[in-house]
């Protein structure tokens with residue numbers, strides 16, 4: 564049986580973090596090409612209709628239904644191109660040659676696609692029934708002038724930014740980027756590219772955090788590796804606090820004799836909470852320094868990535884004014900194998916979500932779930948989220964999964 568008394572549930576921890584944090588108020592106006600991943604600071608109200616006019620969805624002929632009823636060839640009275648509307652009078656008993664995207668001429672009931680016509684010297688014959696409105700894209704059917712297109716708090720991606728371009732918007736008001744200072748702690752840590760001494764390992768957490776911050780559109784201030792020495796740590800905390808909105812460290816938050824993170828946090832600021840009922844990630848610490856928020860990620864690489872993902876990411880989203888948490892929804896699927904679990908902590912195992920032979924989704928473990936097995940993130944594509952009080956799972960039982968690829972920059 565695990566020792567789990569006094570551990571805070573994940574939801575309570577997240578609530579405490581989010582309730583303390585207010586979004587940044589500083590904003591800047593940027594051209595759309597620089598807005599990827601940024602958060603809208605004000606509602607965008609559409610200055611126009613999109614489409615801006617009724618236009619053709621096909622290359623073909625603009626017709627009046629009354630003329631088609633007569634069932635004789637219709638001479639072509641003119642042409643309409645995208646960017647070059649038909650101008651002039653449209654005589655009864657004729658049609659207009661029209662291209663995709665061209666404004667439909669006044670009085671047009673329908674556009675008949677070219678493939679449903681026969682052209683001859685007498686004019687155009689129509690080989691299929693035409694319905695009123697067919698192949699006409701109506702003014703404002705995508706976006707109405709005056710409508711709120713995106714509310715403040717929307718994260719701008721390649722889905723939203725082209726919509727703003729379609730409205731003729733060139734620059735948009737976004738929240739300034741969240742500044743995050745990060746460092747790793749540990750006497751055993753070495754930089755990749757350098758030879759390893761006895762007992763040393765390469766620093767991976769700083770890269771994980773740096774990449775995840777990039778992915779979230781934050782400004783990352785990377786302060787390197789800090790030794791397990793209270794003096795050095797104190798100096799790093801003070802520098803980080805002076806530079807950033809949020810300070811993120813990894814390592815040194817447990818109860819070992821070189822675990823100084825909490826001591827320094829308490830000395831320079833306050834600890835809001837420490838120790839969560841989650842696995843991995845139990846010793847995660849949250850608090851504040853003089854002018855910044857502080858997140859102490861556990862040193863084990865999977866624990867660091869998981870706590871960043873589940874707690875720091877939603878917190879950064881809130882600070883950036885992002886209305887969405889950024890976490891994908893959980894879904895319930897069948898476990899395709901047994902899963903080992905001890906009751907006491909909410910468990911985030913790594914799994915592979917896949918389609919079973921019967922077409923339904925199922926999940927299978929990536930294997931060893933130790934919090935040092937970082938390769939489980941590239942072998943898997945989701946967390947298998949097992950409830951706190953649940954014990955081991957047998958194949959065929961239902962479990963929650965939460966896809967995680969997005970934050971790692973995958974598909």
Ligand SMILES: Nc1nc2c(c(=O)[nH]1)N[C@H]1C(S)=C(S)[C@@H](COP(=O)(O)OP(=O)(O)OC[C@H]3O[C@@H](n4cnc5c(N)ncnc54)[C@H](O)[C@@H]3O)O[C@H]1N2
Nearest residue numbers: 747749766767768769814815816817822845861862863866
């Ligand atoms: N007596 C107890 N010991 C431990 C407990 C506990 O409850 N009681 N919790 C364990 C859990 S769970 C975790 S998680 C770790 C957290 O440890 P720390 O945050 O203090 O981190 P360290 O001791 O500095 O390192 C732990 C582990 O991770 C490796 N590490 C650290 N930083 C990095 C890095 N930047 N890149 C790669 N690997 C890193 C480090 O070498 C250690 O192996 O505590 C348990 N102990």
Ligand code: MOO
Nearest residue numbers: 843844845866934
């Ligand atoms: O919480 Mo630790 O993160 O179980 O390895």
Ligand SMILES: [Mg+2]
Nearest residue numbers: 815817819822
């Ligand atoms: Mg430790």
